[in-house]
Ligand code: NAD
């Protein structure tokens with residue numbers, strides 16, 4: 021049968037649901053799109069008149085919401101009604117790592133997927149295409165199918181419900197989500213029903229070249245998403261492991277990245293050493309992959325991928341250790357300025373940010389932190405650090421406290437160290453001489469992103485350590 025998609029419902033108004041539906045709305049003005057969520061506050065913020073209050077910060081998102089909201093893009097808490105009206109439903113709910121029960125610490129928690137499937141089963145009408153947008157363990161589509169049909173058996177109009185399940189994983193990266201959605205490397209659609217696949221492809225071809233739309237079977241599509249993230253994370257752990265060799269030997273990680281990345285077979289992207297990968301996806305998806313490998317008895321494969329996570333944790337703690345050692349073995353009562361708290365630049369997302377772990381460890385050591393981030397709210401930092409913000413007066417007379425500052429030049433007054441954790445562009449062109457002049461001597465910059473220009477910093481009276489280089493050359 022031929023599908024005509026006129027009304028889309030997206031379950032989950034998060035970092036994926038919001039931006040991805042905004043871009044579909046922009047490119048498909050004839051389709052009505054309702055993004056629904058059980059998080060009422062989130063929906064209210066999506067509907068806020070002041071676009072600065074949107075729940076997600078992504079460059080370019082505000083403009084699209086301004087253009088489409090209230091026309092063909094709607095944000096609603098009415099999940100059931102919008103499911104009932106939809107002929108295509110995207111599931112974009114969270115799938116975090118299970119914290120308890122079977123598979124705790126590794127498997128993905130699919131309770132939100134199951135809840136969505138039960139709601140769809142109950143409220144959907146007629147023929148509905150269900151699109152898995154969330155990242156899911158391979159074979160989840162068969163679980164969703166079972167739930168959809170077994171639950172709808174009890175429904176009065178069960179004979180009128182037919183579901184077509186597709187896997188269409190999302191590859192956007194935060195901070196560049198709109199760019200990635202506007203111009204993706206590929207769109208992956210896995211499924212069994214040709215017409216359903218065609219209906220989803222027809223949406224994307226409104227703005228994406230046909231050649232970029234790849235179709236596979238369901239399991240290849242589900243698995244490819246996990247593997248893509250595992251490969252990307254593996255490159256970061258590889259380059260981070262090399263950063264430590266560079267610091268020990270006198271090589272420079274930027275030069276090594278450039279040299280190896282010029283080989284087309286290796287490629288130049290994703291070779292930036294840093295404080296370890298963060299974000300809601302990499303760790304969770306590799307843990308899930310490890311769980312799947314073990315389930316199939318592939319223990320050696322599981323061990324292989326586990327190393328990617330081990331190196332990441334090691335990188336985070338090795339950086340913290342270097343900071344403490346350089347500051348004469350103690351940071352107790354010292355003022356340390358943290359530049360950047362989000363897990364990468366151009367997002368307000370802090371999930372799994374290396375900054376969380378580094379800040380917590382430095383506070384345990386007694387360090388007083390002044391944190392600056394252009395987009396992360398102090399209440400988010402309180403949640404992440406599990407500690408209330410102190411007043412600036414308390415900072416000067418205690419140990420192991422933190423305070424969020426809006427002004428970097430005030431923050432660095434009498435500070436012992438500036439620790440650069442997120443690669444926000446605005447940090448590059450700070451007046452580093454002025455900063456150095458207001459710090460307590462001997463003062464340090466720890467550049468965990470290799471962001472600053474070493475030539476500028478070397479002309480200033482300050483100690484400078486950077487990732488994949490160190491601070492002194494023993495050649
Ligand atoms: P998120 O936590 O930002 O958003 C998920 C939203 O779903 C939440 O607002 C939650 O309240 C809502 N939700 C949960 N159950 C619901 C239900 N039954 N009905 C209505 N709403 C419900 O998560 P996210 O970052 O958008 O990620 C969503 C999925 O996409 C995950 O599987 C993730 O792995 C995957 N993914 C994320 C990214 C990313 O960069 N964040 C990229 C690609 C894929």
Ligand code: UDX
Pocket residue numbers: 190191192193194195249252256289290291292293294295296297298299300301302363364
């Ligand atoms: C990732 C994938 O890139 C994306 O395709 C997928 O859909 C979701 O997961 P995201 O986590 O949003 O996206 O951002 P990404 O740019 O991949 O960065 C992840 C982490 O790796 C960040 O902490 C970033 O700082 C770090 N990173 C990235 C490096 O340390 N070095 C690099 O070269 C690239």
